[in-house]
Amino acid sequence: MLVLISVFGISQVKENGGLLPDICNFYKDTHQNKKTKEWSDPICCDLHVTIPIIWTLIVTTVFDLY
Numbered sequence: 001m002l003v004l005i006s007v008f009g010i011s012q013v014k015e016n017g018g019l020l021p022d023i024c025n026f027y028k029d030t031h032q033n034k035k036t037k038e039w040s041d042p043i044c045c046d047l048h049v050t051i052p053i054i055w056t057l058i059v060t061t062v063f064d065l066y
Contacts, residue, residue, distance in 0.1 A: 024051050 031044040039045045
């Protein structure tokens with residue numbers, strides 16, 4: 001949990017009512033131009049699509065360890 005807070009930043013956690021922000025939205029906000037809606041690099045769009053799949057695998061694996 002501490003690692004995730006470090007990645008997102010304390011201020012973003014506070015702005016989200018003490019909860020971690022959605023990782024997909026966080027990635028989009030940090031890799032897509034807000035005015036033009038263009039990705040900072042073409043691969044970012046592909047990665048944005050795969051994030052939920054990877055995130056699910058990580059969470060499933062962590063919970064399986066316990």
